[in-house]
Amino acid sequence: MAAKRKLQARRRQKPARKPLSFWLRPVFVVLVVSSSVAGLALMLEWMKDPSAWPVQNVQIEGDLNHLDADVLQSFLEPMTKQGFFSVQVGEIQSQLQARPWVEQVSVRRVWPDLVQVHIREQQPVVRWGETGFLNPRGEYFSPQAHVEIAGLPWLAGPDGYEKRVLSMFAQMRKSLRPLQLEVVRLQLDARRAWHVTLNNGLKMELGRRDPLQRVARFIRAYPEIMAAGSGRVVSVDLRYSNGVAVRWQSMNKQAKSTG
The missing domain is CATH 3.40.50.11690 (Cell division protein FtsQ/DivIB)
Incomplete structure (x- = not known):
């Protein structure tokens, strides 16, 4: 009979309360993720700022006989004003590739402020x-x-x-x-x-x-x-x-x- 009373008493006991840290853990995770996303967004906006990351120089390489390097510099200047991280490398490459005297062209960004363009000129035989x-x-x-x-x-x-x-x-x-x-x-x-x-x-x-x-x-x-x-x-x-x-x-x- 005593054992039965003990079993009923245990059933009437309230479950143990979970510690406060248990409830704060998901809140902390949400706050960390939110702050990370916001920080990443701010960093991306900062990287897109042309005044923060300007392109200081466009370097044109290649043995040019029929193409004028100064003319190419003037042509590329508006395309590099967007800033180092926003320069559209593929767009520059396709624009140059469309020129008749250009046989092959490669364009790449070089940290921290250089756009390097290598041109292979057509060789008429x-x-x-x-x-x-x-x-x-x-x-x-x-x-x-x-x-x-x-x-x-x-x-x-x-x-x-x-x-x-x-x-x-x-x-x-x-x-x-x-x-x-x-x-x-x-x-x-x-x-x-x-x-x-x-x-x-x-x-x-x-x-x-x-x-x-x-x-x-x-x-x-x-x-x-x-x-x-x-x-x-x-x-x-x-x-x-x-x-x-x-x-x-x-x-x-x-x-x-x-x-």
Whole structure:
């Protein structure tokens, strides 16, 4: 009976109160998180302040022959006034990449106040068409203003054939080098026929098929061609399967034309 009374007495006892620290712990966590978020927001706003973190210098690197570094500096200045942390690196890169003479560009921030721009300029190896150029990879680019670069060969062809024409030019130039002849003009026309002009003024018609084999035939026949006529060789037609048609300009006609 006594044991039963003890059990009932225990049941009537109130549960123990939890300490104050138990209730303060989540409040403390909420306060810490809130203050951290507010502090982070204030810090971000401070970092966006261009007066607190100004860009002091824009450094342009690269071997520039056709791009003006001062012009680029003026172009980039408005884009760097937002401050060091707010500079849109991707936007600057895309804006510069759109310029015709820029082949590749990289932009990065350098702590604490420098924006570094590295530019690889286009290298024209041949002229393409009326106003454009090709770089060593056969990629076309066209400056906004007409640019005259002395000594560049002239190439032309249908859209999309830039790399093929440039490759053909390189192979022909290598084949003709032993004769000390250079290709100064190479055209692939709409019918896919090849037309060549050499540095001595001689023109070659190669037709549509096997242009390199026909150039090789010209090289073999070149000594005989030069020895057979009595004037300057004007053109060579190599479209025949078993022969070569040669046109000379007579000495009399040449003298008359030059006075």
